[in-house]
Amino acid sequence: MAEHIDELGRYSGPATLILSSLAEAPKHGYALMQDVEAFAGVVLRPGTLYGALTRLEKMGMVEALPSDGRRRPYRITGAGAAALEAQLASQRRVADVGLRRLKARGVLA
Amino acid sequence: MSRLRTAGWLLLELIMWIVCFPIALVLLIMRLLGRGRGEDAEARVASLLQWYPASWRRRHGDELEALLHDAIADGRDDLALSLDVARAGMGERLSTVTAKRVSAGLMAGTGWTLFFPQGIVASVLVMVDGMPPTWFVALHLTGAAQWAAITFNILVGAALVFASMRMFARDCARRRRTA
Secondary structure, X not given: OOXXXXXXXXXXXXXHHHHHHHOOOOEOXXXXXXXXXXXXXXXXXXXXXXXXXXXHHHOOOEEEOOOEOOEOOEEEOHHHHHHHHHHHHHHHHHHHHHHHHHHHOOOOO | OHHHHHHHHHHHHHHHHHHHHHHHHHHHHHHHOOOOOOOXXXXXXXXXXXXXXXXXXXXHHHHHXXXXXXXXXXXXXXXXXXXXXXXXXHHHHHHOOOHHHHHHHHHHHHHHHHHHHHHHHHHHHHXXXXXXXXXXXXXXXXXXXXXXXXXXXXXXXXXXXXXXXXXXHHHHHHHHHHO
16 A cells, blocks of 8 residues: 555645644545634635545545445544645745755745 | 639638637537526536536435535636636546556457448548548548448448447446446
8 A cells, every 4th residue: 555645746745734734633625624624714616625535545544434424424534634734844844944954045034 | 603602611611610619619608617607506507517427426426516606606607617617627537547448449440441431431432433532531442442441441340339338338337337
């Protein structure tokens, strides 16, 4: 099974957001959309959301729970949590370097 | 008088290709995106789900349908949503394309071109006096060679179309077995 979210290509951004949302609790599609919009300000539309979700499921990073009517909640797996941690650590390194360099140039306070 | 008639036909063709055809194309695309006039939410969701292949809809169709209904009920129903679903659905369809299907498609296209325009239509045009040959291969030949070319095109074209349909049907059966 793949270990890195980057292997999802153009779905890696939405995948990171989805895993971050599921790290809190299992959610179905619309709850995921709303949560991602609330914490990241990003609107994940249904096509993009399900494109990322089905790929995450194939990679074993999320798993589907029994349906609640037509809505099916997903939860993050251990592999998904590990991949998310690695991805966010990598993004934090980049953010730290960028902010430090901006500060050194006097652009940031 | 005949010049006037020719001019009239030309004008009609121009109107058709420059005005009517683009309008029809836009209306068709809007209908496929579930944004045709008079469509309710149910019809719109059904139109959008059709962008996905049947195999994908069997696994995730209900969930996506519920999500689309929630989004529409929440007032998120805009063109961007339709385009997003259409793009993702086409992506799922293209991911199912195999070399066999591409080959079958190419064979079907080539076969149909040989069978119908270069075969059947050419056989009718050969019998009409004064027809310019344009792109009809048989019309550039003379005598027995014309009918030999037409017969060849019809037989080979039909064989290619039949073979492509058989290849496609076998690929569909293989997918059903492995699904």
